[in-house]
Amino acid sequence: MIRHLNKLRWLVLSIVFAMLIVLPFIHLYQTYIAAHAYDLLAPAEKQIYDVMETLTGPFVSDPETDLDAIKGNTWSGTFFGYRISDPLAVVSQSAAGMSLYWPFILTGLIPLILTMLFGRFYCGWICPATFIYELNTNLAVLLHKLGLHTGNRKLDYRFKYLVLGVGLVLSAVMGAVLTAVVYPPAIIGREIYYGVALSGYSHVVLGGFGAGAVFFISTLLFDLFVSRRGFCRYLCPGGALYSLLGHFRIFRIQRVVENCNDCAKCNAVCEFGLDPLRDGFGQECNNCTACIAICPTDALKFSVTIKDQPFQGVGHLGKAYKRHQGQDESK
Amino acid sequence: MRRRGFLVVAGRSVMAVLAAMLPFGFARLMSPDVSADTRWRLRPPGALKDDDAFISACIGCGLCGEVCPPGCIQFYAHEGGSKVNTPYIDPAQKSCILCDKCMEVCPTESLTVIPRKEIDMGIAQIDQSACYPWVDQGICGACVVVCPLGEHAIGFDFANFYKPLVREGCVGCGQCVEVCPHPSLPIWIVERSGGTVAKHGAGKRHQWIQ
Secondary structure (H helix, E strand, O other): HHHHHHHHHHHHHHHHHHHHHHHHHHHHHHHHHHOOOOHHHOOHHHHHHHHHHHOOOOOOOOHHHHHHHHEEEOEEEEEOOOEEEEEEHHHHHHHHHOOHHHHHHHOOOOHHHHHHHHOOOHHHHHHHHHHHHHHHHHHHHHHOOOOOOOOOOOOOOOHHHHHHHHHEEEHHHHHOHHHOOHHHHHHHHHHHHHHHEEEEEEOOOOOOOHHHHHHHHHHHHHHOOOOOOOOHHOOOOOHHHHHHHHHHOOEEEEOOOOOOOOOOOHHHHHHOOEEEOOOOOHHHHOOOOOOHHHHOOOOOOEEEEOOOOOOOOOOOEEEEEEHHHHHHHOO | OOEEEEEHHHHHHHHHHHHHHHHHHHHHOOOOOOOOOOOOOEOOOOOOOOOHHHHOOOOOHHHHHHOOOOOOOEEHHHHHHHHHOEEEEEOOOOOOOOOOOHHHOOOOOEEOOOOOHHOOOOOEEEEEOOOHHHHHHHOHHHHHOOOOHHHHHHHEEOOOOOOOEOOOOOOOHHHHHHHHOOOOOOOEEEEHHOOOOOOOOOOOOHHOOO
């Protein structure tokens, strides 16, 4: 059962990403409705209107107000009346404004609590950038099979904490929320919105894409040619914040040494370059369950505990352990 | 030796901090300043008065734009410099209808819900040397007809029925700018301190508010 969590994760990632694309179209649809002028719409706009009407018609009676239930993106949004903001947005804005604005800080409370329970789960389960970054990893694998050189450098994990710290200090000095400029989920959320909903003004297809899209593409190239999933591992300020908050998370993946056969597939599949084979999870683990899904012997499971296990030795189903046992018996 | 070790550690720390600034530098490099006339861009209603405070309060989530029924709220791109990703309204393209949705949805301090009469996006200013009725006694009055605040905000001159005059109640929503048929847009929104208003007609703004 728990093996299928990875599929559920991909479903969640796809839904979040699809919502980020659908929501700007919903906004367009609402503006067309508010204008009360279907006949004056351009043919392309009429198409959008008709499609959105078909899609949303069964669920809402008054699109102008009912479709306001879900708005925004993962950086900050409203979800059936609840306002939810990224904890990084809260921290950065508090740094930039050098003050605490409690109505805004409270919107980051639910993600904060979830992060303290589940660690870096946002990075694995929700982040719209993860959806593209993991596809990018698959592309890297494909290129590797085709014989192209893809980068797999190891850098220092602690570097992203420095990026977070520098970002907060720069935000405070400049008086603007600068972490939003280098934080991929925020970039993706607003660039899709600009690209879909605001391109009408310039009358150019996808004219709304801006500098953030360029930055995001450069991070994709960084992941592809320098370090696999490198931005999330070593640079992302949000990942740094969640890693710190998730240091004492209570839901952890742990290895069952009796079932492990030392095949090391978990290490190969881990996007964050961790070491499940030797019980090396730490605060970087984002509970993405990819290792659980790939384990052939069900040797990885979820546990409720605030500490990782120390290295438990080689897996009991592996050759090394059997050789070791054989030596013991012969003595 | 101890001093040498300290220097090495200090040097490495400085290098690491400089390297950590690189992503922000890249993001800045990719968004160079380009010349664009941003003088006439208004902040959405309910915005903080001080624009520096507005920039530091806004997180750039785009929620205000996403709930805007006329879709008038746009966002500064690279031409905005430090204003990047913060919202603006260009009344010549699309103007605010004072529906209060952006104020209600904004999670931060940057847009807060205030009564409609206390909104201050600016004040309309009429160029009487270009406006049709003022120049050649033509019949227009589009700005007066469209104004959502009625004659507290804009009304006709006492002597001529079609010469518009801005009054103290104007909140600067810009619907008059959007509707103005004159190609050179003789009506525009300026900062409240820079606007001139009719001294007669509806009384002063603060009296009207109370």
